[in-house]
Each structure stands twice: as C-alpha cells, then as structure tokens.
Amino acid sequence: MPVYTCTTVQSVLSADTKADLAAEITRIHSMINHVPGTYxxxxxxxxxxxxxxxxxxxxxxxxxxxxxxxxxxxxxxxQLVAEIAAAASRVTGIPAKRVLIVIQNSPAHFAIEGGRVLPAPGEEEAWLHAQKDAD
Amino acid sequence: MPVYTCTTVQSVLSADTKADLAAEITRIHSMINHVPGTYxxxxxxxxxxxxxxxxxxxxxxxxxxxxxxxxxxxxxxxQLVAEIAAAASRVTGIPAKRVLIVIQNSPAHFAIEGGRVLPAPGEEEAWLHAQKDAD
Amino acid sequence: MPVYTCTTVQSVLSADTKADLAAEITRIHSMINHVPGTYxxxxxxxxxxxxxxxxxxxxxxxxxxxxxxxxxxxxxxxQLVAEIAAAASRVTGIPAKRVLIVIQNSPAHFAIEGGRVLPAPGEEEAWLHAQKDAD
Incomplete structure (x- = not known):
C-alpha cells in the first residue's frame, strides 16, 4: 500500500545501504501501520x-x-515519521540535519492495488483475508 | 493539468508500451475528468x-x-482510479497484484499552467474558452 | 522544509539554468513562506x-x-505558486504554456528535519531559535 521515495545524489548510498534502508522502512511501516511487508x-x-x-x-x-x-x-x-527519520540516519550514517522525512496521504479509496480498492485504516484484516481467499 | 508518474525498473516497459500507456492514461483522464488531452x-x-x-x-x-x-x-x-488500474495491467501485461495506483490531489488554485491558475472541477469550459480567446 | 521537484526531458536545462532556477525558487520560497534558504x-x-x-x-x-x-x-x-511559475519561465526561457506548477502539502507534524518535527506555519522563529541553541 505505501510507497516511500528516497532521493539522494548518486553514490551517496551503497547497494547494501539501499537494501538495508528499504528493509528497515518496511519493517517499521509494517509494524506501526499494520500492513504486511509484501505491500x-x-x-x-x-x-x-x-x-x-x-x-x-x-x-x-x-x-x-x-x-x-x-x-x-x-x-x-x-510515531511512523519519527521512527523512519531515526532509521534513515541510523542505517545510512547521514546526520539528521541533512535528512528530511515527509509523509503525504490521500484517502484509501483513491488507491488500487492487486485490482482492489485499498482498505481504510483499521480494515486491513478483512481486506487481506478476502485477498487470501481469492488466491 | 494532471501529472501521472509511472515508476518501474528499467527494461520492464518497452518504448512502445510506454507510449501506449501514456496514450491510454490520457484518454481515460480526459474522458472522466473533462480535461483536453493536451493538458x-x-x-x-x-x-x-x-x-x-x-x-x-x-x-x-x-x-x-x-x-x-x-x-x-x-x-x-x-471511476478514474479503477480505469487507470485496469488500463495499466491491460497495456503492460503486468499482473494486477504488482500494480499500485495512487491518486493525490491539491486545490486547483495551488496550481498554475500556461501562466493561469487552474480552474476548479466543473469550471474547465470557461477556463479553456478564455485560453482560446487569448491565443 | 519544502522540496521542489522539477521534471523535464534531458538536455532541456543546462547546468547553469538548473542552478539559477534552484536559486530563484529558494529565494522566492524563503521570502514568502518565512523559511531560511538552508531549509x-x-x-x-x-x-x-x-x-x-x-x-x-x-x-x-x-x-x-x-x-x-x-x-x-x-x-x-x-503568491507562492504565481511567483514560482513566473520564475520558471523567466529563468529557463520555456514558455508558460509548457510550464505546470503544482503545490502539495501535508501537516507540518507529518514531517521531520534535523531530527525534529517541523513547526506549523507561523511558528518558524521559535523552532529555528531552538535549533540554533542546540548547535
């Protein structure tokens, strides 16, 4: 469901650092916003x-x-924005003063994934269940 | 007026597929949101x-x-998000489960095109007419 | 605090033009929204x-x-969107009819910079002061 877009100058992040940051953002988002990492x-x-x-x-x-x-x-x-910000510096070694995190949003029903309109926050479980039944 | 940003890994979409997807998104947006394709x-x-x-x-x-x-x-x-999502899979062959469409928005008066503040939804005709008179 | 993302086709903007446009957007934003250029x-x-x-x-x-x-x-x-739009054409020489400016936003507390949640509009001075004290 979410998309995180990280923008930097080339060669600032190694391939390993990118993978680590992606994994850490995924872990944090998944934990706080109740979304499986696969989304x-x-x-x-x-x-x-x-x-x-x-x-x-x-x-x-x-x-x-x-x-x-x-x-x-x-x-x-x-909590989400705070933990993503902390992780960004921790994983990349870039000092906090050069790191800017911005969260934007729009209504879940303005987004479609897997051919289905996204669930509103709090309704993830039923949505995921319906998906599993369809697989 | 609108901007659609498609993000993928290199070589996933051929040049023809990109052109086809751009054309199809343009057709759909134009039809549903009453905006000439030129915008x-x-x-x-x-x-x-x-x-x-x-x-x-x-x-x-x-x-x-x-x-x-x-x-x-x-x-x-x-309707817009549903038709864009269907078109994305149809045109690219990428299965729906790997396709995520998100629509974001901001007030028309926070946007300028051709030197003029964009019209609110429903006021496109007068806006376009004034543009034509100026050309 | 703000991020401006300019999208064009390669070679449309020279290195000098990019630097000039970045400087001009920074000057305008700084003046109108009361944010030091460093942000x-x-x-x-x-x-x-x-x-x-x-x-x-x-x-x-x-x-x-x-x-x-x-x-x-x-x-x-x-005023912000109008001055950015005017600057974009003035600095790049690209006619207004090919220039689209869109401003999006989200609550200041959904953003973190320098390890601190951003101040709401109007509260910049206290926020900047606290930062200076910490340096």
Whole structure:
C-alpha cells in the first residue's frame, strides 16, 4: 500500500545501504501501520550532483517522501515519521540535519492495488483475508 | 493539468508500451475528468534494479501516482482510479497484484499552467474558452 | 522544509539554468513562506525523451511539484505558486504554456528535519531559535 521515495545524489548510498534502508522502512511501516511487508514499496532516486540543491547550492540531503492512506490515528502517524527519520540516519550514517522525512496521504479509496480498492485504516484484516481467499 | 508518474525498473516497459500507456492514461483522464488531452502529462521513472524494493527485497512493481485537482465528485474519482488500474495491467501485461495506483490531489488554485491558475472541477469550459480567446 | 521537484526531458536545462532556477525558487520560497534558504531543497529529474508525454505524445514540459507544510494563509500560497511559475519561465526561457506548477502539502507534524518535527506555519522563529541553541 505505501510507497516511500528516497532521493539522494548518486553514490551517496551503497547497494547494501539501499537494501538495508528499504528493509528497515518496511519493517517499521509494517509494524506501526499494520500492513504486511509484501505491500510496502521503497524506491530510490539517485540523481546527478547538479540535480540536487539545498539553499540554492549543490548539496547531498536525504529526502524521504512517504505516501500512506489517510485516516491513521494521529499518534500512529507521529510515531511512523519519527521512527523512519531515526532509521534513515541510523542505517545510512547521514546526520539528521541533512535528512528530511515527509509523509503525504490521500484517502484509501483513491488507491488500487492487486485490482482492489485499498482498505481504510483499521480494515486491513478483512481486506487481506478476502485477498487470501481469492488466491 | 494532471501529472501521472509511472515508476518501474528499467527494461520492464518497452518504448512502445510506454507510449501506449501514456496514450491510454490520457484518454481515460480526459474522458472522466473533462480535461483536453493536451493538458494531461504522463512521465516514467525507470530505475535500476537495486533502486526498487517490495517487502524489503528487489522487485518489479508498477507504481502509478496521479496528481489531480481536488473537488471532483467522489464517484468520478473512483471511476478514474479503477480505469487507470485496469488500463495499466491491460497495456503492460503486468499482473494486477504488482500494480499500485495512487491518486493525490491539491486545490486547483495551488496550481498554475500556461501562466493561469487552474480552474476548479466543473469550471474547465470557461477556463479553456478564455485560453482560446487569448491565443 | 519544502522540496521542489522539477521534471523535464534531458538536455532541456543546462547546468547553469538548473542552478539559477534552484536559486530563484529558494529565494522566492524563503521570502514568502518565512523559511531560511538552508531549509529549501530543489531537485531535478531529467528524463529520457521517451519518458515524458503530453497528450499521449513525447513532449518537453517543465513540471514543478512543490511540497510545503499545510496551513499557510491562502493569499500566501497563491503568491507562492504565481511567483514560482513566473520564475520558471523567466529563468529557463520555456514558455508558460509548457510550464505546470503544482503545490502539495501535508501537516507540518507529518514531517521531520534535523531530527525534529517541523513547526506549523507561523511558528518558524521559535523552532529555528531552538535549533540554533542546540548547535
């Protein structure tokens, strides 16, 4: 269901670090938002040095944008963004001051996966069950 | 007005398939949301195999993120996401279980095209007419 | 705090033009939304010619997507999008009819930078002050 998009300059993250960060984001999202890891997507955009600017000059931030379904309890969203931010620095070694995490959302019924409209937060179990029955 | 961003791993989509998917998304959006095709943008991000993960392991999903203006009737948005999802599998041959469509939105007045603030849903005709008069 | 993502076809923008556009977006955002330039990120996605379509055919639009915190006064958001749009054409020479600016947002507390939850609009000064004290 969610998509996390990580944007950095090329060569900042090794192949291993990307895999580790993807695994850690997946673990955290899965735990906090009650979604099996098989529904968590993480992609990386690794841009040229002249394609990334902070304060109008070439820079090397780590920008992570997550899309999640609207309607998760406030405390859950706060925990999610905090844990993703902590993991980003812990896994990559990039200091927190160069890391920006942004969570965006839209209603679950504006998203389709596996041919089915996504469940609203709290209704995951019935949705997943129906999927399993169809397999 | 809208922008559809399709993200996949490199070589998953041929040049022809990309063109076909762009054409089909354009046709569907134009029909359902009453926007001339000349205002529909579709872009593709084709990433390296080690830049795309599902469940924390390298994977080949097709992720389509659409941005549209807020305020379209609910039924229209549901039809839009359903038809885009069906088209994505039909055109690319990628099974529905690997396809995720997400529609995001923001108010029309937070967007500018051709130097003019976008019209709210339902006010496209007057907006387009004024544009034509200016050309 | 904000992230501006500019998408074009490769070779449309020179290295100098990218730097100039990043600087100008940073200046405008900083001035209107009261955020120091050091918190403004601008990234460029320069895609292959067969990865960008308008009206279902290969095209060369300039698509700029900005993420900002929710809650800025309406007039401020309108001014922001208008000035970014004007700057985009002025700096790049790309005519307004091929330029689309979209501003998206989510609550400040859904974003973390420098290890701290972002301040709501209007509360930047105290937030920045606390950061300075910590440095």
């Amino acid at each position: 968590v997507n993480v992609v990386f955009h690794e841009l040229d040095p002249d394609e990334v600017y902070t304060d109008g000059i070439p820079a090397q931030p780590l920008l992570i944008n997550g899309w999640v379904r609207s309607g998760h309890p406030e405390a859950q969203s706060s | 529909v943008n579709v872009v593709f991000h084709e990433l390296d195999p080690d830049e795309v993960y599902t469940d924390g392991i390298p994977a080949q999903p097709l992720l389509i993120n659409g941005w549209v203006r807020s305020g379209h009737p609910e039924a229209q948005s549901s | 403004v990120n601008v990234v460029f996605h320069e895609l292959d010619p067969d990865e960008v379509y308008t009206d279902g055919i290969p095209a060369q639009p300039l698509l700029i997507n900005g993420w900002v915190r929710s809650g800025h006064p309406e007039a401020q958001s309108s």
